Amino acid sequence: MMNQRGERSPHLAWIDGMLVCSVVMLLLYHVQLRFTGYAYTPQPTGLANNLQQVMVATYRLPDLGWLTQGLGFISWFGFQWIDVLVLVGGFSLVVKLEPQRFLPRRFLGRSLGQVLWPFWTVVWLAYPILWAIAIATKTYFPPAWYLFAGLTFPVVYTYNSDLLLSTSANWWLLSLLLSFVVIFPFLWRLLHRWGRRNLLVVSVLVTVGYRALAVYVLQGHPTYVLWDSPASSQPFALFLAKLSIFVVGMVAGSAYGHRRGPACWPPLGAIALGLGIYSLGFVSQFYYWGWIGSDLLLSAGLALGCMGVMRGLAQVEWLAVGMMTLGHYAYPYFLLYGLVTDRILQFIVQGEPAQYIMALPVMVVGTLILAMVTDYVAPLLRRVVMGLLQDLDYVLSATPKLQQRVWKLHVGDQVFYRGEEGWTVLKVEKLWDEQEFILCQVSDGQRSLWAKEEELKPRGK
Amino acid sequence: MKRWSVDLQKLIYTHIVMIGLPTIFYYCLRQGGFTLINVHIAIATFFLVSSIMIIVEATQALFRRFAAPTQAADLDPVERWWRSFKQAFGLRRQRQRKLPRPLPRCSVLLVAYLPNEQDIILETLRKILNTVYRSAAGLEVILAYNTPVDLPIETDLQRLAQLYPEFKPLRVEGSHSKAENINAALDLLTGEITCILDADHHPSPDCFVRAWHWLEQGYDVVQGRNVIRNHTYNLMTQNIAIEFESLYGVSHPAKSFLTDSTIFGGSNGYWRTAVLKRIRFNPMMLTEDIDATMRTLLSGYRIIHDRSIIATELAPLDFNSFWFQRKRWAQGWLEVSFKYQRRVWKSQHFNFPQKLYWTYLLYYCVIYSLFALQILPLLLSLFLYHGSFPPSENAYLWVCTVITFFSGFYQTAVTMKVAANRYPGVYFLQYAVIIFAYTTLKNMISTVALYDHLHGHNQWVVTPRGAQRNQVIQPETAPVLAPTASVVSTK
Numbered sequence: 001m002m003n004q005r006g007e008r009s010p011h012l013a014w015i016d017g018m019l020v021c022s023v024v025m026l027l028l029y030h031v032q033l034r035f036t037g038y039a040y041t042p043q044p045t046g047l048a049n050n051l052q053q054v055m056v057a058t059y060r061l062p063d064l065g066w067l068t069q070g071l072g073f074i075s076w077f078g079f080q081w082i083d084v085l086v087l088v089g090g091f092s093l094v095v096k097l098e099p100q101r102f103l104p105r106r107f108l109g110r111s112l113g114q115v116l117w118p119f120w121t122v123v124w125l126a127y128p129i130l131w132a133i134a135i136a137t138k139t140y141f142p143p144a145w146y147l148f149a150g151l152t153f154p155v156v157y158t159y160n161s162d163l164l165l166s167t168s169a170n171w172w173l174l175s176l177l178l179s180f181v182v183i184f185p186f187l188w189r190l191l192h193r194w195g196r197r198n199l200l201v202v203s204v205l206v207t208v209g210y211r212a213l214a215v216y217v218l219q220g221h222p223t224y225v226l227w228d229s230p231a232s233s234q235p236f237a238l239f240l241a242k243l244s245i246f247v248v249g250m251v252a253g254s255a256y257g258h259r260r261g262p263a264c265w266p267p268l269g270a271i272a273l274g275l276g277i278y279s280l281g282f283v284s285q286f287y288y289w290g291w292i293g294s295d296l297l298l299s300a301g302l303a304l305g306c307m308g309v310m311r312g313l314a315q316v317e318w319l320a321v322g323m324m325t326l327g328h329y330a331y332p333y334f335l336l337y338g339l340v341t342d343r344i345l346q347f348i349v350q351g352e353p354a355q356y357i358m359a360l361p362v363m364v365v366g367t368l369i370l371a372m373v374t375d376y377v378a379p380l381l382r383r384v385v386m387g388l389l390q391d392l393d394y395v396l397s398a399t400p401k402l403q404q405r406v407w408k409l410h411v412g413d414q415v416f417y418r419g420e421e422g423w424t425v426l427k428v429e430k431l432w433d434e435q436e437f438i439l440c441q442v443s444d445g446q447r448s449l450w451a452k453e454e455e456l457k458p459r460g461k
Numbered sequence: 462m463k464r465w466s467v468d469l470q471k472l473i474y475t476h477i478v479m480i481g482l483p484t485i486f487y488y489c490l491r492q493g494g495f496t497l498i499n500v501h502i503a504i505a506t507f508f509l510v511s512s513i514m515i516i517v518e519a520t521q522a523l524f525r526r527f528a529a530p531t532q533a534a535d536l537d538p539v540e541r542w543w544r545s546f547k548q549a550f551g552l553r554r555q556r557q558r559k560l561p562r563p564l565p566r567c568s569v570l571l572v573a574y575l576p577n578e579q580d581i582i583l584e585t586l587r588k589i590l591n592t593v594y595r596s597a598a599g600l601e602v603i604l605a606y607n608t609p610v611d612l613p614i615e616t617d618l619q620r621l622a623q624l625y626p627e628f629k630p631l632r633v634e635g636s637h638s639k640a641e642n643i644n645a646a647l648d649l650l651t652g653e654i655t656c657i658l659d660a661d662h663h664p665s666p667d668c669f670v671r672a673w674h675w676l677e678q679g680y681d682v683v684q685g686r687n688v689i690r691n692h693t694y695n696l697m698t699q700n701i702a703i704e705f706e707s708l709y710g711v712s713h714p715a716k717s718f719l720t721d722s723t724i725f726g727g728s729n730g731y732w733r734t735a736v737l738k739r740i741r742f743n744p745m746m747l748t749e750d751i752d753a754t755m756r757t758l759l760s761g762y763r764i765i766h767d768r769s770i771i772a773t774e775l776a777p778l779d780f781n782s783f784w785f786q787r788k789r790w791a792q793g794w795l796e797v798s799f800k801y802q803r804r805v806w807k808s809q810h811f812n813f814p815q816k817l818y819w820t821y822l823l824y825y826c827v828i829y830s831l832f833a834l835q836i837l838p839l840l841l842s843l844f845l846y847h848g849s850f851p852p853s854e855n856a857y858l859w860v861c862t863v864i865t866f867f868s869g870f871y872q873t874a875v876t877m878k879v880a881a882n883r884y885p886g887v888y889f890l891q892y893a894v895i896i897f898a899y900t901t902l903k904n905m906i907s908t909v910a911l912y913d914h915l916h917g918h919n920q921w922v923v924t925p926r927g928a929q930r931n932q933v934i935q936p937e938t939a940p941v942l943a944p945t946a947s948v949v950s951t952k
Binding site: 134136383387391426430433450 | 486488489492493494495635744745756760802804807
């Protein structure tokens with residue numbers, strides 16, 4: 001789900017489609033729940049009782065025909081797309097990695113940056129705006145401690161992100177995301193050491209075992225259920241509760257690398273199997289015993305079905321391009337939708353059914369526009385902040401780093417320029433800046449440019 | 462030719478972000494009962510600091526003439542007091558010190574992009590070859606130029622080289638920048654002093670003699686004063702002429718007076734050739750001159766500004782050229798600020814006042830252009846909230862406002878006093894009137910430059926010279942040196 005522009009392959013456009021579908025469904029779920037005052041969440045009271053409750057809640061929604069009623073019915077179960085995001089996250093990370101070039105430290109630095117910079121951008125830009133809105137309208141604004149937790153996250157870190165919830169309810173996923181980023185190198189190693197099947201079996205056993213413990217011993221309930229239990233939803237916010245979902249994604253990704261596994265199945269077959277698995281999960285989520293495995297079944301079924309549909313749609317070129325374009329904004333979209341929809345519901349909809357229907361597309365598109373702005377601003381903010389930190393580091397460090405020259409450049413040398421092969425040195429210029437430094441004019445046969453010596457590497461090393 | 466309107470989208474975007482959104486933000490806060498007086502005071506303080514700096518610089522430029530300490534120790538107290546008294550009113554005459562060593566061999570390094578500057582280069586060469594004083598050790602003039610195609614003017618240059626043996630035209634193949642042209646010519650230099658000039662710069666005849674005074678006293682670079690010679694063309698050139706008088710007659714000398722360091726402005730600079738050959742120019746930088754300045758100062762070399770060394774140059778004639786020139790300058794300063802500020806803080810070659818002053822020139826100026834703009838959303842939100850501009854009762858704000866306006870007029874008045882030329886008074890009047898709008902325009906350009914810098918857009922747009930038309934290169938045209946050659950030969 002993290003931003004990875006430039007790494008998208010047209011063959012994987014359907015992944016972006018799944019991400020887009022997931023975050024939009026999560027938005028609809030969130031909006032519907034807030035608008036109706038949590039009229040329905042799944043209860044461990046059996047299938048029939050839940051169907052009855054969900055039908056009642058759906059009939060209370062503004063009615064514009066079977067389409068809105070159908071969408072309303074589906075949206076009650078929009079929380080399930082969180083697990084699809086987790087599964088797709090595992091799949092994407094594996095698919096985009098090159099096994100020979102995997103360096104845990106570099107992976108962690110890069111992935112944490114991809115999670116945190118968009119989040120910080122949203123927080124740093126949104127807090128002043130939310131504060132101004134709260135001041136102008138004399139409405140709720142989170143207390144200072146919770147703002148501090150958001151501004152400094154993950155310095156103030158909790159395993160379930162409960163300190164972030166007072167700002168945006170869906171930000172609880174952030175701690176989970178960070179957990180999976182941190183344990184990914186370990187899981188990656190196990191994937192290659194144990195093999196796909198063994199890792200899958202062990203992870204499922206760990207998850208099922210932990211969830212059984214969470215239900216029967218720790219006395220908790222899933223995060224999306226409103227239920228009175230001693231431990232509340234806390235045990236289910238820990239990454240162990242969703243470990244196998246992430247690993248399923250990893251295993252599918254690894255298999256896809258060998259052109260095998262579910263991602264290579266025929267779309268219709270995947271949809272059919274997905275429906276079957278989803279049905280099992282759908283029923284089981286309404287029972288205590290079902291909480292042990294329902295999330296895995298629901299996410300696997302939903303992901304298979306969605307993958308089948310998206311792969312079919314991605315055959316159409318413009319749809320594939322659209323998926324890839326929008327998929328890039330999925331993560332900032334996820335970060336923003338709670339902030340946007342809560343304000344629109346509070347200040348514009350104000351409980352009016354007609355306003356609600358009209359505001360729905362505004363919320364979907366408005367969040368997308370703000371996600372684009374966030375995506376645009378995040379790298380700029382990163383540059384400014386990193387520049388200032390480098391300044392600070394330079395001023396405070398006792399021994400500023402001096403460039404060590406490890407090879408001598410000559411005109412005609414074949415070099416890599418920023419890792420790119422096929423460049424030749426045309427000119428070498430020695431300048432003075434407290435010490436000698438070298439600039440080279442390099443050419444790839446079609447264009448020439450000036451480069452610093454540290455941007456070049458000799459070919460063959 | 463690239464039009465400034467290609468940046469219109471960026472201008473609108475940056476100003477929606479910098480003005481539109483803050484206006485809504487401030488308006489919301491006003492709705493909630495905030496008066497925002499503290500924000501107003503903070504922004505006013507920014508203006509106040511800048512205004513005080515302008516007043517200090519202008520006063521220094523008005524009352525002092527030499528950056529180096531004067532040798533007054535051997536004077537009797539009455540004479541010393543009398544000199545101080547005259548100095549306070551700027552009445553002391555220019556004193557030329559005796560040269561300890563005769564003027565050595567000098568080099569002029571003239572840099573040109575010929576398709577753009579082919580109309581003016583011969584005039585500049587004639588001026589230099591015929592008017593600049595020569596030392597007994599001799600003078601050489603090197604024209605380092607680049608051109609994408611062969612031009613008829615190159616034949617003229619070869620003929621001129623036959624007439625003047627001290628003149629060497631050097632076509633730099635593969636060059637795309639001024640820095641590359643200069644670097645290519647450095648190995649050919651034989652003078653002990655090198656003057657770097659742009660193609661439109663006409664130096665004064667005694668430039669080397671005056672520069673040598675400072676180089677003999679231990680300075681490594683002397684920056685002269687640039688004056689606009691086409692100021693009569695239109696309102697913009699008139700304005701730029703006064704702005705340049707203010708920059709080169711007030712601001713840059715004041716840097717020298719206050720901190721004994723200043724900038725090399727890219728042209729009309731006189732270098733010890735050995736230092737120049739060591740520092741060289743960085744073709745990756747947008748303002749290679751400011752980059753060279755920083756590397757020179759950080760390496761422990763000294764730069765001084767002497768406003769008595771005058772060169773005339775051409776101002777851009779239209780808004781398009783002005784826009785891209787100023788954007789490049791603004792972006793170049795940003796680039797240099799981000800690259801060197803931290804090193805200035807850490808450098809052993811800068812004393813504390815110099816560090817403070819260079820922080821004012823680098824980082825402070827970067828954030829100033831952003832903060833200064835905030836006065837607009839603050840006032841707009843006030844207008845939206847009240848429906849008018851209610852007068853403030855805060856004395857500090859009034860003081861800041863008065864000092865800010867005063868600084869603009871005072872700087873203009875000082876510029877008028879120290880100007881190299883006797884311009885019509887109306888030039889100064891209109892400059893004083895439009896200085897705030899002009900500064901706002903430059904802040905707007907700086908904001909677009911910041912946008913470009915953060916996005917890594919650093920294309921160099923050449924400032925058109927001469928006929929100011931879309932340059933169409935026509936290699937078949939006949940050489941145009943004939944009349945020039947005759948002038949030269951009859952000399």
